[in-house]
Amino acid sequence: MNLPIVQSTHGVTLAGGGPFTARDLRLALARAPVPVAADSGADRLLHLGVAPQAVIGDMDSISARARAEIPVERQHLVAEQVTTDFDKALRLIEAPLVLALGFAGARLDHGLAALSTLIARSERRCILIGPQDLAFAAPPRLDLDLVPGEPLSLFPMAQVTGRSAGLEWPITGLRFAPDGMIGTSNRVARRRVVLEFDRRGMLVILPRRRLDAAIRALLATG
Structure with a gap:
């Protein structure tokens, strides 16, 4: 069983590589103040002036510039290609709450994969925030x-x-x-x-x- 990469008593804002705005990020960080990126979500965070405390993923889409800017000890390679970067990150975060941005946006297949991950990792309290709606796995x-x-x-x-x-x-x-x-x-x-x-x-x-x-x-x- 993999040990958590991020352990926090505070909520985590998990950024993906899909679109989200500075307003979206402020909304999430006000409630989940620990910024973490799934792969190229690091580029999104840096573009909005926020340095991720950890980057988790297979590192196939993060830019070279972001990798150079983020301390190497904050970059956590998970090399397998069976699961998405959202799944990789979510299963390796231990926190009371995760607010996920940039996973419900531009591509339909990515959005469906993210919804599937919510169910697969339903032991995590995670809310997927989209442009108009939010989604989460229902507990019992x-x-x-x-x-x-x-x-x-x-x-x-x-x-x-x-x-x-x-x-x-x-x-x-x-x-x-x-x-x-x-x-x-x-x-x-x-x-x-x-x-x-x-x-x-x-x-x-x-x-x-x-x-x-x-x-x-x-x-x-x-």
Whole structure:
């Protein structure tokens, strides 16, 4: 079992090589102040004036300039090509929370791979932040404080069943699967939303403005 490369009692902002803005970075660092890069995410951080405390990945896309600028002891090569750099970084970070930027952007295949990693590494509390939405792997039970009328989508990455309270369309009794019943475009009916699932494998997708609610809910889980 690989030992963690980054161990922190504070939240980690994990930067990928996809697009994100200075505003996105400020939003994440205000809540997860330890900057870490997955491969070419280092270039994104340096461009925005932030030096990563660690760079993790197969180092096939980070620029020579970034490698020269970042101390060698902060560069951690993970040479295997079986997993993505997001997966490599996430499994080697031990922190109460990871906010991931630059993984849900320009390329559809990269975005799908990142969503798959959220499920594969669901033991990590990680929120993937996109331009409009955020996504995270649902724990067995989740208690959210939200705003009635706002969207809440559920997307199964495996066969999952569950129960809900506080949604306009309850999920109790439904059998979800990626090639069957999905739960996109549900809505919040009451301020308190409670979700329970029989197994890992469900993604929760919320408007980005509900980031703090998602963080509170995830940190409250065991």
